[in-house]
Amino acid sequence: MERTTLDLWVGMFVVGGLAALVILAFKVGNLSTYNVSQSYQLQANFSNIGGLKAQASIKSAGVLVGRVTGISLDTKQYEARVVMSIDSRYQFPKDTIGKILTSGLLGEQYIGLDPGGDTVMLKGGDEIKQTQSAVVLEDMIGKFLYNKAEGGK
Amino acid sequence: MAIVSSLRSIGSRVINAVWRIGYASRFFMMTLLYSGLSFRRFRLTVREIFFSGVMSLIIILVAGMFVGMVLGLQGYETLKRYGSESALGSLVALSLVRELGPVLAALLFASRAGSAMTAEIGLMKATEQISAMEMMAVNPIARVVAPRFWAGVISMPLLAAMFSAMGVFGGYVVGVVLIGVDEGSFWSQMQGAVDFRHDVLNGVIKSFVFGVAVTVISLFEGYDAPPTAEGVSGATTRTVVQSSLAILMLDFMLTAFMFGE
Structure with a gap:
């Protein structure tokens, strides 16, 4: 077995391809901000989640x-049951409020966590008791029109 | 009589097509079965990686660059209307990593390397080199076909990754350097939108599948080509047509699996 220039070219090709993959992973993708290991699960019931989807972000x-x-869908209370995976660097008090918010006027929906003042922290598997549902535009317009009609009488 | 003969010709075409599918499947299984040699004597595979992968490098890089630049320009023109030019990065990166990178790289690979493989094997058959190998008790599938198959399967994801990376660079050049989109939001929006597992890895899986499809089609067409000049040229054409169709159809199916909800 001797080394040939062909090996060099193929080596350069493989290294270039792997380098491109690394660039895609770190520079283009989010692997650099990826926290693979530590996270804990929280749950919350919402009476309406609007357009929230799996993989939506949770922000505080x-x-x-x-x-x-x-x-x-939680068929006991007919509410939406949302499971959240939270980075374990961040701990939240027991009386944290979970809200479904919209980024911008037409943006995607996310969950906002408003921490309370409790000294006991939420652990993995716990449930966020206080929640605020998504604002559904149709409902709001319906209510508005209804109020208008009431007021006009 | 005309009806009978046309029915007969339709029937024979269908039977012939099914026959070829069966033969191609057996050919694919044989290739996998006799792959041992291409790893024990890896030099054989390296040689083929050089001819199919390294030689396709220039066209892949240049094409990727220009596709990215076009995406940058067109994306900017459209996004500008909605005042969201800063989303240019995520538009360019997502369309490249998910679809255009694997698909266009595979199409280029099929026409650059796949057709060459078909012509080479078809000519080997026409000049009776394949029969000569069999005479010397050398298995042509293990010696000629399998190394080319693995070379294609190894090269394709690497080429697609380079295509996408080059495309993102092209989009960066047009979007940030020439047009003047904010550099920070270009990259951060991109990183916010592109998920490593969901987007980048699925793109790699796609290009791997395309690599298998393109090389199997090209090698089979070469191996099955009638041993004449006309036969080889017909087989080369069929390789390009069939692998392009296979890539686009597989892409639709994979996209439906991966990104459909």
Whole structure:
């Protein structure tokens, strides 16, 4: 087995391809901000989640702290059950309020966490008791029109 | 009589097509089965990586650059209307990493390297080199086909990754350097939108699947080509047509699987 220039070219090709993958992972993608390991799960029930989707972001004071991992319908109370995966660097008090908010006027929906003043922190598997549902535009317009009609009488 | 003969010709075409599909499947299985040699004597595969991968490098890089530049220009023109030019980065990166990178790289690979493989093997068959190998108890599938197959399968994801990276660079050149979109928002919007597992890895899986499809089609067409000048030229054409169609159809199916909700 001797080394040939062909090997050099193929080596350069493979290295270039892998380098491109690394660039895609770190410069283009979010692997550099990826926190693979530590996260804990929280749950919350919302009476209406609007257009919230799995993988939607969870923010507290505007900082990304986690992602929505699962959405299902809780058939006991007929409410939406949202499972959230929160970065374990961030702890939240027991009386934290979860709100479904919209980024911008037409942007995607996310969950905002407003921490309360409790000294006991939420642990993995806990539930956020106080929640505020998404604002559904149709409902709001309906209410507005209804109020208008009431007022006009 | 005309009806009978046309029915007969339709029937024979269908039977012939099914026959070829069966033969191609057996050919694919044989290639996988006799792949041992292409790893034990890896030099064989390296040689083929050089001819199919390294030689396609220039066209892939140049094409990727220009596709990225076009995306940058067109994306900017459209996004400007909605006042969201800063989303240019995520537009360019997502369309490249998810779709255009794997698909266009595979199309270029099929026409650059796939057709060459078909012509080479078809000519080997026409000049009876394949039969000569069999006479010497050398298995042509293990010696000629399998190394080319693995070279294609290894090269394709690397080429697609380079295509996408070059495209992002082209989009950066047009968007940030020439037009003047804010550099910070270009990259941060991009990083916010592109998920490594969901977008980048799925793109790599796509290009891997395309690599398998293109090389199997090209090698089979070469191996099955009638041993005449006309036969080889027909097989080369069929390689390009069929692999392009296969790439686009597979792409639709993979996209439906990966990104459909």
